[in-house]
Each structure stands twice: as structure tokens, then as C-alpha cells.
Amino acid sequence: MSHDKIRDHIDCLNCGKIVTEKYCPNCGQDNTESRKSFHYLFTHFVEDFTHYDNAFWKTMKYLLFRPSRLTREYLAGKRKHYVAPVKLYIFISFITFFLPGVLPEIDHDNETQREVRKAEAHKYDYNYEEADSILKASTGRKIPTIGNYSSVKEYDSIQKTLPAAKKGSGIMGKFEKRVAEINEKYTTKEIIEKFKESFIHNLPKVLFLYLPLFAFSLWLFHNKKKWYYFEHGIFTLHYFSFLLLNTMLFLTVSWLLKLMGDNGFLTFLEFILTCIYLGWGFTYFFKAHRFFYGEKRYISNLKSLVLFFVNSFLITVVLLLFIIYTLLYLH
Template structure:
């Protein structure tokens, strides 16, 4: 790994102090040439984040397989051995969402879904109607004909319901004229009803309703709406995770001894746990993409088994890390961990739901 060509001059360009060797003893800046070959930019970037002296890879190994180890080491004051928690989280977050932007983890092409089943159902309705007309056109209807007509009518109703349901999920179409939001088919009727009977939740419902009717009037296809909703939600997800970091740490602070544990300590635990989750999600997505490339059922079966273990490990990891960092009694740690995990699970779901609403409102 190149560190850049050293200057012959011994004065530090940053502070002017005398530099005897590579680094300035006063400010720590490396005494290298101000201009370097282009490849130096890339190698310097990689070196900064991966630390080929083993710091980066040792951090990743401990993060994945030794829950709580990084947090304990950092809080003990040993902070040069591993990558700092803030830098680790930012780097893993950047890599995860950068790769997701290049290789989306889910298929976002919703166009045309539902067409293949919709056409056969329409043909079935036509055949039933034709059979009804033929039966009713008989000069004299017998008892078996009446029973047959009843069955055909029932089948016609069922097929109509299925056809309507399939139409709802047909992503190639826009919203129909009679599609409703809270019983209203247009913005004018909705605003009129809200003005007459205002509600406490209007500040949430009204913007959502206006966006719904706006998309309806524009004739935006359902597939396009879902695609834009997915893309907007994905772009907002890093922000949501970043916002939730202090909330997660706050819940930890509430449930632990305030004299022994500072909010700062909980923040370090949170950064390490979220870094693990992001890295786990990245590996999980990579394995999922791998199954699309490998068409060998036996190997894919092994990959799916590993992916299943990773999901369970993500949950168990929190309890192990919590126990090792906070040193509570086993049962007490498990109870507190369960309460914290449950609260955070529903709180994050609430945040994701809010993210979905914001993403919908941002569709244009």
C-alpha cells in the first residue's frame, strides 16, 4: 500500500514545525508531496477505511462473531485497536446503500402484473353468460335447468368478484373513476365533508387524501405509484435509521442504571448493533441475489438455510451483546432485553409506517 512520496523539505506544510521523519511531531500530518499520482487517491481511500494493518478486518470479525466485544473494548478505553464506532457505522451504511442503489434488493418492476390472470377470467365470464342465455332461451325450462341457471348465476357472481379483485391488483392500470378514499371519489367532495365535520386526524388524512386524488386525476398507473413509493422509501431509509439511533439509545438509557451507565455508553452500544444489522442485511441480500444466479437446488437450499439462520442470529445477537456489555444477571438481562427488543420493534415499525406516509406524499 503506497503512502505517498515524502518531501525532501523538513518543514511541516500544516503547522511549520520541524519534521524529522514521516509525521510531524506537533500536528501529526504526514510530510508527503502535495501532488501524487492519480491512483494514490484510490489507495489512500481504501487504506483509510480498511487499515491494512488489520484494524478494519479485526473490527468486522469481532462485530459479526463476538457480540458486545467492540463496545466493551471501546468503553474500556482501548480505542486504537478497532475502527471507531461512528466511522464504522458511516462506512458500513455508505457501502450498504451504495450497493443497494446499484443492485436493488427487490424487483421494482410492477408494470403489467395481473394481466395474465385477468384475461382468462374475462373469457370465463363471457362463457358463463353465453351458457345462461342458451339455457334461458329454451321454450320449456325443467327443474334441472333452473338448478343449472342458479349455479351459473352463482359462478357469474364469483367470477365477477375475482375479476374485480384482479383488476385492483393490475399494476398496468390507473385508479378507476369509482375508486374511493374514506368513501370519497374526488377531492372536492372530501374537502366539503371535512369542512362540515372536522376531525382531530385531519392533519394526517387530508394531505394523504389530496395526494391520492392528485395521482388519480393524473391517471398515474398503480405500478408507477408502487415503484415511486419504493424508490422514495429506499432513499429515506438511511435518514430513518440515522434518526432512530438516538431513540434506540434513549430506550437503553431508560432501562439501565443512570449512575453506572451514561447515555454516551448506550450510544456506543447502539452504533455497534446497528452496524451489525446493516452488515447482516448486506450479506443477506448478497446471498439472496446469489440464488438468482445459481440454479442448483441443493446449493440454493443451503444458502436459504444460512439466510434463515442469519435472521434468528440477528435477534439472538442483541440479547448476547446486551448481556455481555451490561453484565446483568442472566434472567434480568433476558427480561430487560425482551422488553427493549419489543419496544424497539414496534417503535421502528411506527417509524417505518411514518416513512411510508412521507414517501407517498413525496411522490410526484
Template sequence: MMSHGKVREDKTCLNCGHQVEERFCPHCGQENIERRQPFYFLFTHFIEDFTHYDGQFWGTVKNLLFKPGKLTNTYLEGKRQKFVPPVKLYIFVSFITFFVFALFPMVNIGSPKEGNTQEQSKTNLLKIMSPVGKQKLIDSIKAKKHVTAKDSLTIEELKAVPDSSELEDMMNMDKKIDPDVSFGEYKTRKAYDSAKAKNPSSLSFIEAPIVHKFFELKEKGVKKKEIIAGMIEKSFHNLPKALFIYLPLFAFFLWVFHSKKKWWYFDHGIFTLHYFSFLLLTVLLIFLLSKLTGLTDFWPINTILYLTISFLLLYTMAYFFIAHRRVYRAHGLVSIIVGIILFSINFIAFMFLLLGLALISFMMIH
């Protein structure tokens, strides 16, 4: 790698004190550049340090996406310099994923144009149906010397039109939590608390906060659409965190189902880091493709995008079985059976983790 940092005139290494004839210290390897650099150097140095300009990064990404298990096998064989190290790869992919998620909120995925059009139509409709405007129109018709049958019909129609405030309530009624909606058999928080005080359950410490939040949102009149959109967005943005939390557990399940003599927990950890890096990249690609579907109404392009997303989802599931067989080198049938068991256990456990994050997201809605 060749950095753009300015080389120091002093040839004494700042790190170990040895003489530096060229750019790098022959003793410790530190680059002999000035201690202070322009602010942008922090970012350019990070990118340069990661990509190396020698194809290491792009070679790593290519093998990660298209050659399941290749990176793990290469690393476990001791070839550590050929590709980006597993931990560094996972951290970098996580950083990019979080960064993109922060730049592009998820709530507009689908058809933002349609939503804006509906909101604009609604605004125009309310302006037309305002009480003052409606009364002025009625008075102007009545002021005519000769009121026709058509004018009379117009007056009747205007009188039948609800006021703007009533109309807005009608239009939003289906989006709000119905006042009659209950949590189980309880219609109010007071009724729930009273019943649980008489007959407490062992899971009340989990259930009670959720119920209280439900009735709190019900009292505030929070819209259903806002609740669902908020939960989906928070859960999707929490996915990288969920994967990070699940890393050691995934490696543990691999350790349980494979020979303890042949495979160490460290080996399973390397496989897990590579697989989860792939998952994050796939989630990122699906996210970006989903955003693109909302930018065009041209159906052939959207069809291609949706087909690509579907393929990526299927490939994500198949990827695990391919990588598992190539790394652990089990016989075909044994590999498939163990792979199915591992995939099922991890899928169920991860769904529980996502459910927990969804509940946390629900509790954070204001």
C-alpha cells in the same frame, strides 16, 4: 498505514512547520506528501485510511459480526486504537449500504426472468390478436373455394377473440385500482372533502393528504403492482435513514433502563452505534442474498440462500440479547427481562417510524 501519495522534496511540514525527516511529521503526525494528487487518490486514500492494511478494519468487522458486545466493551475499556472507532464504522457501513442499494434496485428481487417471459408472451399474444391481422386471416379463409368445418370453427374462434386494446385492458384490469374501490365509505375525493367539511376530525391534517393521494392515483389508473413495488423499494432504501434517525432514541431507552451512576448516555451511544452498524451489515447481506435468489432457478442453491436469510433474521434478534448481556453484565434472568422489554419497546417504536416512512413513500408515488 502507508499511503501511495508522492512524498514532498521539501522537508518542512505544511501543517505545523516542523522538520520532517521521513514520511510523517514527528510533531503533528501529518504525512508530508504533495498537495496535489491524481483524482483516483481521493478514493484510494479513503479506503487506505479506513482499512489501514494492518487488519484493523477486517478485525473490526469480524468482531462486530461474530462477537456481540466485544467492540463496545473494548472501546469503553479505553482501548481505542485496536478497532475502527464507532462513529467512523457506522458512517462507512452506511455509505457502503447506500451505495449498494443505489446500484441494485429492489424491484427485480424474486424472478425477473419470469416477469420478462410473461411480458414477452403478452406482447406476442397482442400481435397475433391485432384487428388487422385477425381480419386478414378471416378473409383468407373465406376466399377458399371450399370452406371446411375446421375453417368455419377457426372463423368463429377469431371473431370471439377480443381486439388487442380490449385484451390489454382485460389483462391490466386486476392491476389497476378498481373504479368502485372506496376509501372507507367515500368513493370520490369530493365526497370525502364534503363529509369532512361538515364533520372535521382532529386527525384530518394527517388523513386528508393520504386520501387525496389515493383518489389521485385512482383517477390516473395507477397499477396496484406499481404502488406496492414503489412503496417496498422506497421503504427498503429508506431503512438506513430510519436507523440513523432512530439512533438517539434507541440510546435513550437504554439510558432509561440502566443505572445512571454506572452508565452514561455516552456509553449507551457507543453500544447503539455498534449494534446499528451490525444491523446495517445484516440488512446489506440479506439484500444481496435476496438478489442472488433471482439469478438462478436451481432449487438447491435457492433453498440454501433462503435458509441463510432466515438464519440471519433470527441471528439479528438474538444478537441484541447476547450483546446486551455481555456489555451491561446483568444477571441472566434480569438481563433477559430487561432485554425483552427494551427489544419490544424499540421494535414497536421503530415500526411506527417505518410506517411513517411508508406513508411518505406512498405520497411520493407519481
């Protein structure tokens, strides 16, 4: 942008200070004409994208394959060539949130399964027993359900036969009845798909809410004079960004494998992929923790193990509450 026309006026449009050269000495804004041509917009976009692209790919490489390197570089003040931690987390969260809606659903159902789904989808033309008979006649199996009741009618009928002490009541009673309503409305496969969609859709928000708690657990386990909460927070942002990025890549590759078909070899590849995804997600934290905090291997591994189990328990509680919420408000 070195050929942009300098404004005739010497007052900065941003802060009002006197500007004698191209850039304002007070706020740094350029003193060029504010009305731009399409050529300016296009070239400015290319330059910004190229600059961000270089920083982005370097950040992604370190984030995926160099545990804690990105955090150490950032805290050492080398920030110009990397995406800022908060922007990085928001960007990856957005892509992870956006991805399930972009990838089209792949359906490898056989004709019988499609017929059952069709029967359940038209409840006014077919009832549950008719849909059940279709599957029983062709496969000898009943329609699988989530929970113990396939419909509200079945739930109410069974509840009437139970003694008062065994009848569903309170939150659990409402929960069982809600699950029965869901079974009545959707097939098991549709419930699982809707749950997965809702889970992945909201996972970034759940992790974001858990960020301060995870950073606090790191603060508890390390020297308070040597490490500030801010530094634990940056480590947490990068680690959670890695978890989301790892999940996003897993979902994408898994979708591509499903796109190729449904056979034993591809199922085996997906199993291997799942092992790599879970294994790297587990070992990454141990490596990142040891390299970042610079402790002896056995001390770092012990702390990492305790932190892993403590946070696994806490986040499991959060996710269980989220699962209950997802089921109760499944539309």
C-alpha cells in the same frame, strides 16, 4: 514511505513549528516533500487500503458474530485495529443505500403480467378497464390494487354516492385519493417495488435519526453512575451497524437466489434465509446486551425484552410515518 525526501526547510507546513527530524514534534505531520510522484500515490493507496482492509474485516467479523465484543474492545481503548463506530455506521449505511441501485432488477413475470403492465404504462392508449379485461380474460382475476380505489375517477364516483358522515375528509380523505392516484399510475407490483426501493434507500437515515432515542432508552434502564450516555451511544452505533449489515447481506443473498430462477426449492431457501435473518437480528440484541452490561442472565433478558418491545413500538411509529410519507410522495 521511509525513502521520502526530507524538506530543506525546517518549518512544519501544517503548524509552522520547527522540525529537526522527519516528523513534527508538535502535530506529528511528516516533513517530507509535498509534491509527490505517481509512484507515491499508488504505493500510498495500496498501504492505506491494506491497513484499512485488515481493520475492516476484523471489525466485520466481530460485528456479525461476536455481539458486543467490538463495543467492549473500543471502550477499553483498543481502537487501532478497528474501524471507528461513526465511520463504520456511515460506511455500512452508504453501502446499504447504494446496493439497491447497483443490483439489476430481476423480472420473472409471465407474458400476461407483462401485457398488463404494458397496458397500464400506456394510459393514453389503454384505460384501466382495458387493462383489467386483459387480466380477467386470461386468469379470471381483477388487477389487484393498493387500498380500495383503482383510480381517482372511481374514488370520486363512489364518494358522491356516500352519505356525508361516511365521505372521506381531512388527512384520511387526501390519503385515500393519493393512493387512488398511485393505483392509476402504477401496477401493484410496481408500487411495491418502488416502495421497497424508497424504504431501503431511506432506512439508514431513519435509523440514524432514531439512534439518540435508542441510546436514551438504554440509559434509562441502567446504572447512571456506572454507565455514561456515551457508552450507550457506542453500543447503539454498533448494534445499528449490525442491523444494516445484516440487512445488506440478506438483500444480496436474496437477490442471488432470485437470479438463479423462480421455483419451489429456491423459494423455500429464501424462506429459510428470511428466518435466519429475522432470528439472528432478534437474538443478537439479547446476547449483545447481556455480554456488554455483564448482568445476570434473567435480569439482562428481562431488560432486553422490555427494551425490545418499547423500541419496536417507537420505531414502528417512526416507520409508519415514513410509509405514509413514502406513499404520499411516490413519483
